[in-house]
Amino acid sequence: MVGRHSLTGPRDPDPAFQESLLSCGVVTALTTACRALSQSDLPGAGIELKGFLTAIVDHMSLFPSVWLPQSLRAGLLDILFTSRHRKIVNRTLINLVKHVIFPATVSHSVLAQLQTSLSQVRDRDAKAIFRHTGLLTLWMNLIEVVESRFRILAEYHTGMLTAARASDDLECAKIRPKSELKRCSGCLAAYYCSGTCQANDWMRGGHRKTCDGLSLRREEFSHPSSRDRSFLRLVHHEWMTRREEIAQQHLLSEQIHPSEVLCTVLDFTAGIEVGPLDSSVRSRFEFDIDRVMRSGGRMELQLLKVMDSRQSRMWPFLL
Incomplete structure (x- = not known):
């Protein structure tokens, strides 16, 4: 049958x-x-x-x-x-x-x-x-x-399109091609430009408290393949041609929600939405939100929303 x-x-x-x-x-x-x-x-x-x-x-x-x-x-x-x-x-x-x-x-x-x-x-x-x-x-x-x-x-x-990200040590936050950064062997989610940055983030940046949680979340996001996840990070750059539109939405959302941490949701099935996260989503991305708040405006949280297993799924990226 x-x-x-x-x-x-x-x-x-x-x-x-x-x-x-x-x-x-x-x-x-x-x-x-x-x-x-x-x-x-x-x-x-x-x-x-x-x-x-x-x-x-x-x-x-x-x-x-x-x-x-x-x-x-x-x-x-x-x-x-x-x-x-x-x-x-x-x-x-x-x-x-x-x-x-x-x-x-x-x-x-x-x-x-x-x-x-x-x-x-x-x-x-x-x-x-x-x-x-x-x-x-x-x-x-x-x-x-x-x-x-x-x-x-x-x-x-x-190789023309290389994923870049900042060191997870906020006191450093150097932006480098991902291939030039070393990642934490514990959570396999945090990246650093040097051993000094990693030690600093462990001692003063809060990674000591978040390492285990990030490791568990990495298991949650183990599907699809690592290549597909890597490519998904790169696909978001096609939306950067709409940065002016995103900036306008940010200004409007800041006026409506002055005390909230804003997030840009790039929905590949609908469009772009800027606004505060609801409580259910906020609990899933508390590590990322904490880093955005501690960055003093240097970082922005983006969520890429795609269809996966008959339901929408969000993938977090810090810029």
Whole structure:
């Protein structure tokens, strides 16, 4: 049976179980079946296709950075352009583009495979094939976004785009390429330009109190892969072209919330929002908020909001 529980089991699936399914080739098998059904004239093929396609979209939304690249390699985009049963599956195709592919374009693994997969359908006339205005609009918006991120991907691969961050010792706070900083061996989350900076932050900067907590949080953010997390840090720079808009929002928020620590949320599914953090989010990022308050205005907290496992997830970055 093809269905949510037949493949994933619990509502919050175990990543190890997901990896086991991947190693068995379940994503490739489902995608291949959908490709065959999308080209079939047999009676009932459209209904079968809708069931299979709905299942694969549903399951890929759990871990898109893991499942989607494998489905793309198996010819997922070909289903978009060749289905003989477009009226039956059109809503499912819209969900695929809108809720799976689009949000996943902040992932290095997805973008790298999407670059190859898109080249195989570039010569096809989306306007003539899709017909449905909603799907066509989504597709054109997707192409515009991924073209921008392909440029970031190219710079990332050539080393032109290097992640920079400040030393976590606020008395130093030197900004260096991340590769030139050394990180704490305890929490693997704090970075320093020298042993002196690390010792100073441990003795006077408060790291002694936060090291264990940062280590636990690092485990929480262990998914997706380290490469995808690294690339996510770099993707935010495309939003820096809107710094004037962000600054205006900051000024307005400071007037409304003069005593609050403000945060810029870069929502890759909606837009930019500047304002104070609610209590639930504040408790999750107390270490970052504390550093911003102690920085005397030298640091700003940014949260990147992306879709992960069917829900939005925030990743903290200090600038």
